[in-house]
Amino acid sequence: MTENVHDILARMADQPFVDFPALIARHARERPEAPAFLCEDEALGWAGLARQMDRVAGACRACGLAPGDKLALLAAPSIHAVEAFFGTVRAGCCIVPLATSATAEALLGMLRDSDAKVLAVDAAARETLRPVETALFEAFSGRLVALDFSALGWIEWDAWLAQGQVPAAVDHRPGQPFNLIYSSGTTGKPKGILHDHGMRARQAMRRNFGLGPGSVMLLSTPLYSNTTLQPMLATVAGGGLTVLMRKFDAAGYLRLCAAHKATHTMLVPVQYQRLLAHEDFPRTDLSSFVLKQCTGAPLDARLKAQILAQWPGGLREIYGMTEGGVSCVLDAHEFPHKLGTVGRPAPNHDMRIIDDDGRVLPQGEVGEIIGWSPYMMAGYYKQPAATEAFYWRDETGVAFHRSGDIGRFDEDGFLVLLDRKKDLIISGGFNIYATDLESATAAHPDVADVAVIGIPSEQWGETPLALVVLKPGSALAAEALRQWVNARVGRTQRLAAVEYRQELPRSALGKLLKRELREPYWK
Template identity: 80%
Template sequence: MTRNVQDILARQAQQPFVDFPSLIARHAGERPDAPAFVCGDDALDWGGLARQADCVAAACAAMGVGADGKVALLASPGLRAIQAFFGVVRAGACVVPLATSATAATLMGMLGDSDATVLVADADARETLKTVEAELMAAFSQRLVALDFQAPGWLGWDDWLAGGGRPPAVDLRADQAFNLIYSSGTTGKPKGILHHHGMRSRQANRRSFGLGPDSVMLLSTPLYSNTTLQPMLATVANGGLTVLMRKFDAAEYLRLCAAHRVSHTMLVPVQYQRLLAHDDFARTDLSSFVLKQCTGAPLDARLKSQILAQWPGGLREIYGMTEGGCSCVLDAHEFPDKLGTVGRPAPDHDMRIVDDDGRVLAQGEVGEIVGWSPYMMAGYYKQPQATEAFYWRDESGIAFHRSGDIGRFDQEGFLILLDRKKDLIISGGFNIYATDLESVTAAHPEVADVAVIGIPSEQWGETPLALVVLEPGSALDPEALRAWVNAQVGRTQRLAAVEYRSELPRSALGKLLKRELRQPYWT
């Protein structure tokens, strides 16, 4: 075992495990009337959250769902969804938050794979689920719970809670399943990412975010995303207030910032872009901010500079993945000369750069990023082969996670992210990083969005194509844009062509869906 991993494990062993139901009960005992969650016009205090979690736990027990059982949650952010989430955890079961944006077929696949025996859903998911009504009724007979609607075969929220008795006595373990999150499926069939209680507890109790009882965290991303769950759980652990948005809207987000004196947030890059471009941004009081965080995709250096100049408080970019292990942190307000990086390895992380043969490379060399930390998934659910394929093992056999990203560490230990390994374009034997070309193209004042992909080429094997969304009103000729870009890049990097699009496909968290863009050219 490497020295770094030994030291980290020794420190972690000294920290006691405290489960989330116990933390919520503690907050309820000390500050029962203090607000824990706000969504729209509704608020939930710590006393109410503890009581409702008990009721949900009792309802789960009445359905035979207890330790190591699984309950699927298909809902937009809301107070009942939060009560259901923590109530399932209180019951000792594993909560399975599912993507409300998924197709009915994908949802049924995830439900079947997860082994969930109860499905809790809200009205936002109702239309999608109607198309698989018969399958749902067969798979979840008498086990469909409606948060905020009425329909045949569905048990209403109040009726579900009324059917429970006393909450069960549950002794939660650190190695017990906490949540099962499904990957986005942008690279194939979604995989279930299993997190244990111990990992979530360690992760939430880190002190690096400056959270406390007076903190106000504003979140505007979906409940099925780790982008939401990680900061939400950290706020709960520290007794702060979490303000939820059912759906992101720039004007409403800014209003909530001022109304609640928000101190913390987690956003994805596209949300920062929309907020800074909104007419209300300059006149909104954002002086209460302590720390803004960004994850989900790389944050452009120019946008980082703009945020630092116009938005009070610190800016932290987090590079990582739901599986954990490979995480870097850039406190941009402390290192304004490092905005072209994604920061240094986060505390308690051991990260390396390896080549295609798995050999560790020297500092400054380019290869795949791998990492280990105490904040890693337990594995892909029911997929031991996929889990093992995700590992890179060091000389002592310790399993590091493969990021699938290509990068290098500079002399100060800051990670320079170059590209996704699968997005690397190999043209005539030369490696071309799509992100380099995207960065140059995006700098043109008439370009609103861009994605660079590799397309087939008889001469070179593949060659780079830029798919571009222009700013409204632009009449820029695609050949003129191609020449402008190619004049700024190396001879082996030049774009073969530029094509215009009205929009580029993105996930609910703003990630470019390059697989969809490449498919027509390669099939």
């Protein structure tokens, strides 16, 4: 079912370390004109990426950045953003990709927390930052870089690059900071998740994605998300082409699939839903696909089956966290009878189930999912207490990551994901898993989207409420839907009520914001 942490360490002890600037330089020598990145009408070959990476590194040094210092990047995917990303790493600095979906005040808080010394921004993100621009001028005087616009107080991209000279090669080491990613903040204040070079190299050099020089990875999620960074870095390591979308739309995505004969992709569940429902999907040639991946939120079993039936190539669901350590993989095309699970522990993972007292539970019992792997964060930035609280330690002192999720391993070692620990509804002493009720409600043909939350109840303490978005044209009454669902679930699971919504709040990556949904009821 799972591997032992000590066996994994022994097997990987002699694995060589290769840094990304060295990999890119090698691709540039061997295949200088081969395409590395494509975004809209702009293309960047390996030689061009290596050259621009060197220029950005020189500009970083001219700005006073030393190895280990941080450059923050706030931009939609673009060629300049990619150059800034890898050039920062080439300089030995740490890249801090920030969420373009965040508010100006939240971004200012992340910038202050990160200790970034340079901020690179595109035109759309600059508009987001306008309410705090005065504070930025004070904090980043002479170190605000405009990727694609001109404005007073900002250094234009070409002028910034012209400031520096190509620095000598940096001796990148496994323990040096690579990137700092801020959590979504869906469960509270965002935390900085620090990844080092060793973790990113080990992660990207895995060969179980089938990536190579002939691969075409199509990505349509933001640069600040690990959903994008992990497959992007793996494609760079394999020497393939990464096609970036500045913003996802189903029609545009399908056009890019056909035009570039995409072989790989990473999408979140809501994107799969929109693509399969789009009128262009049946007539788009998708025969080039080798592997499609999904992460970010659980993929409904019915949607998995639909993808397998209608979209050529394999389908891999990845359950995991940006912090790393906890990861399962379901190759749905190989295990179509396991679509109700999120797969087995990924290679090089030691995963376990523990109870509320931290005791490891036997296979089949329900508890919190924890895990260890060589692909784990260095810690929460400047938050040692939060980092330690995130750990569960075994009898030898090895730190496992707590997922905050509840689940169990079935008889074949596949993980059945039940709920977020914080989303568990305890009604009248019974545990109710919101995911069970959401799955039952989503099975109704008139339901487009659903979230189940616990709301206060004088009789039961709390009780389940379904918040539902109906499909266009439906006249289904809320009480009729409640009765339909309750006829299909256990007596202790029944919905207390159903309320309709025009839409449900989601993050930029399609994750349900249940904290926002619960708040009005518990105030």
